[in-house]
Each structure stands twice: as structure tokens, then as C-alpha cells.
Amino acid sequence: MKYNKVMLEEIERDILNAKYEQAAKKFKNMNNEEIHDIIWFNIADRLESLTVYGFTQYMFKKTENTIWLSLSVVIMSFTLxxxxxxxxxxxxxxxxxxxxEKNIDNLILLLSFYGLPERLMKEEEAESIAKEILKLDKNNEIALNVLNEVSKSK
Structure with a gap:
């Protein structure tokens, strides 16, 4: 499904006005890539509005599609x-x-919280996640770097 400027403006307006049900209808026949593209690249990153996060949570509860939860993570950890x-x-x-949904992308997303000044992730958790990633991709640089960092701090 292709989306045009008018459709993007309608979605944006609906989300900003918390008309989530109206906005949801426009996503009905979209795949995950299209959803991600519209929400992340066309709306969330540009607007920096909490209503976009609210919409992703609404859609996750409504559809149980983890793309919406993934978008919630990136909106809170990057945009907001x-x-x-x-x-x-x-x-x-x-x-x-x-x-x-335990997969390499989601594990890397979680591991991205390691090393933040807020210290939300302990070294043990980071080490465990990095090892999980390496089981799936033995040469993953992100996981290898985290393991190296953790070993230096011990």
C-alpha cells in the first residue's frame, strides 16, 4: 500500500488530536515496514509529541503487533x-x-540502554543480553563491544 502526502497529513492530524481510532483505520492493510516508515520517519522523529507515543501504545494494545511496541521503545529512547x-x-x-519476541533486533534494541548515565541496566544484564546476541550472530560488534566494556569494569 502506498501512502501520499494527504494521507500522512490526515494520520498526523488524527494522532496529534488523539483521534486514535480514526488514525488506526488508516493502518489496517499496512505491513510492518510501512507502519515503521510512517510513524518513525514521517511523524515521530519530526513532531516530538507524546501523542505519537500514546498512539503506539494504543495500537499495541489493540493489535498485539510488536512493531507498535518497538516504536514505543524508540520514541521514548530517542525522540523523547x-x-x-x-x-x-x-x-x-x-x-x-x-x-x-526474542530476536536479534529486539535484543540489540534492549542492549542499547546499557551505558546510559541513568544506569538503568546492570552489567550482569548487559552481559547476558550480549551473550544471547552472540548465540544468534557470533560476530555481532555491538555485543562484542559491550562484553569488552563489561570485562574491563570487573
């Missing part, structure tokens, strides 16, 4: 990270995401 508590909400959703 300037808000107090945003990283804590982001890591909560990242852990939830991994518990629902």
Missing part, C-alpha cells in the same frame, strides 16, 4: 529522551518486547 523518565519507560518496553 529529553523528558525525565523517558529512558526508564523505554527500557521497560524493550524488556517487554524481548519477552514477547
Amino acid at each position: 529522551c529529553w523528558m525525565e523518565g523517558a529512558y526508564a519507560v523505554g527500557i521497560f518496553h524493550a524488556r517487554e518486547l524481548v519477552s514477547l
Whole structure:
């Protein structure tokens, strides 16, 4: 399904006005890539609005599609990270995401919280996640770097 400028403007307006049910209808026949593209690249990163996060949570509860939970994580940890508590909400959703769908992308997303000044992830958890990633991709640089960092701190 292709989307045009008018459709993007309608989705944006619906989300900003918390007309989530109206916005949801426009996503009915979209695949995960299209959903991610519209929400992340066309709306969330540009607007920096909490209503976009609210919409992703609404859609996750409505559809149980983990793409919406993944978008919640990136919105809180990148777009809205300037808000107090945003990283804590982001890591909560990242852990939830991994518990629902353990794959390399979700594990890397969770591991991205290691090393933040807020210290939301302990070294033991980071080490465990990095090892899980290496089981799936033995040469994963992100996981190898984290393991190296953790070993230096011991």
C-alpha cells in the first residue's frame, strides 16, 4: 500500500488530536515496514509529541503487533529522551518486547540502554543480553563491544 502526502497529513492530524481510532483505520492493510516508515520517519522523529507515543501504545494494545511496541521503545529512547523518565519507560518496553519476541533486533534494541548515565541496566544484564546476541550472530560488534566494556569494569 502506498501512502501520499494527504494521507500522512490526515494520520498526523488524527494522532496529534488523539483521534486514535480514526488514525488506526488508516493502518489496517499496512505491513510492518510501512507502519515503521510512517510513524518513525514521517511523524515521530519530526513532531516530538507524546501523542505519537500514546498512539503506539494504543495500537499495541489493540493489535498485539510488536512493531507498535518497538516504536514505543524508540520514541521514548530517542525522540523523547529529553523528558525525565523517558529512558526508564523505554527500557521497560524493550524488556517487554524481548519477552514477547526474542530476536536479534529486539535484543540489540534492549542492549542499547546499557551505558546510559541513568544506569538503568546492570552489567550482569548487559552481559547476558550480549551473550544471547552472540548465540544468534557470533560476530555481532555491538555485543562484542559491550562484553569488552563489561570485562574491563570487573
